[in-house]
Amino acid sequence: MDNNMTYTAKDFKSDQYVRWCPGCGDHAIVSTLQKAMAELGVAPHMTAVISGIGCSSRLPYYMNTYGFHTIHGRAAAIATGVKVANPELTVWQISGDGDGLAIGGNHFIHAVRRNVDLNILLLNNKIYGLTKGQYSPTSDRGAITKSSPYGTVEDPFIPAELVFGARGNFFARSIDVDLATTKEVLVEAAKHKGTSVVEVLQNCVIFNDKIHNYIADREFRAERTIHLKQGEKMLFGQNNNKGLILDGFDLKAVTIGENGITLDDILIHDATTPDNFLHQRLAMMNGKELPMAVGVIRSTKSPVYDREVETQIASVRSEKKVNNLRELLLKGETWEVK
Template sequence: MDTQESGVKLDAKSFKSDQYVRWCPGCGDHGVLATLQKAMADLGIPTERTAVISGIGCSSRLPYYVNAYGFHTIHGRAAAIATGLKTARPDLCVWIATGDGDSLAIGGNHFIHAIRRNVDLNFILFNNRIYGLTKGQYSPTSARGFVSKSSPYGTVEDPFIPAELCFGARGRFFARSLDIDMKLLGQCMLESARHKGASVVEVLVNCVIFNDGTHKGVSQREVRDDRSITLRHGEKMVFGKEKNKGIVLDGLRLKAVTIGEDGYTLDDVLTHDAHEVDPTLHTMLAMMGTTGDEMPVAFGVIRDVADISYDEAVAQQIEEVKAQKPGIRSLEDILMKDPYWEVKE
């Protein structure tokens, strides 16, 4: 949406409500909330033009904690409610706070169609790979074999990879960050809001009570540099503690190499193009490290492709129809355009 500054000075406190934040101490949701409030202030869109819609789950409490319009809806239906709001009020900046259970299970249908339609909504997808609010059942992103209260012998299902689902639904924007990397997360949120159309920011969140350490393979300080890569548009895909590793294309596959070894130079390393329309490479990048391979997990804005949004297309269509039917400007005009009778007592 249009993120031009309002002229009103805003800071993170402007978007903090007076409600007590009811999340467990140490929960990654705290960092996401604080980052979102700062991002909202940085956008310069006033509180009365901001709305946060949520479904059900720990993450879905977020509207109570933001000083803006909000709607805590029912399980999995945030995208449907938000679609109606954005279509009726395209001037609003609409955020969706949702979890892996809320959006990818009961809300999966609404999630993929909001993305397919390219409704101008900003999804913040909290992925802790567990149902936390209902006390520890496995979720659609839990790994095969995961032991939980609802899978005491381990799950026999393969999980959704949110990025893969997003791209399968013809998603134009996808980003990923860790809950503890608030600087990168804030950048992803800002780019999400500036993107016209459906945008998904997956946040790898830690649940300290029911799934503590689920993302430690990429979040722990001692492994993060070598197990993750931050992608930035127009920059080489370089990573590692010494910044001496890179991503190259090896035939039809991506490959992590050490620059200066086996004949690989910096020139061989791919340059990230987030605006490439063809999603093939974006999908390959987003899938790295998610299926047990030795590739680093990709963070940052992976895909950002411009296209007309659903709400923008609806508004254009309405104006075109109005132009074709002069004299009809409202529902009352339509109802009263044919002969009618007035019934009196």
């Protein structure tokens, strides 16, 4: 961060015309990302935005930062290279559910496992938008799409489950229409040291319109989502009178004042505990039986890959002085062929 400079969202906007469909959730996301970057105070020239292929992957064009629109599914690999080559950069990776979890799924889980200091934005509209409406790895079973006209016969990936399975240390979730929560989690993701994954539930107005409306619509949002905040009670509902308790090993939604339930019974959110037992259960709530969790669900500490590599290289260099390539080639065991 540059404490001597104050930035506004405008400082992070490029001069490019934004080429997304009117009504696409990506408009809100890029605007909120620019506002989050301004709040963080990291200079545009110290920021890199890397993407793969897809509608969401156009985002680097609209940022006044370093950017790289790469190839399908390889954003995490290239973002890792950028961060390892220059650990001082703040690196954001933008991927859709197809780009990030299908062809890019292997890179995604290994970036998380390595704990590279990347901020991964996974924009999840449960469809392939750029290629005109095929089902994606997050499409619901039975989804009728261009490539599944009779409905999919597969169960989808749940991004949170992948992150926890890859030993992820930071996972947050938001909805494209909830700008305040999206900005909140983006700022927290950037402050986190290590891989942060932010899933933004995003609407594709053309090929999968209203797919998240059962939780995103204002009519239902208060009852079907729960905004988790560090150190605060897990409360939700139109009147904030509902909450979560543990019932054995399972979470249970209750109403304060019913069946003897008081505020003291409601769980307190702790995203920082290394034990991910509760984090997993919170992240797997789907807005149907239990409210879907938004906000920062998990944020724990672990050694960071790029810094570990930097330290290792410095240690090796201090012990093994090599001035040029010839010295390096001749330093080890050599032999002559006659």
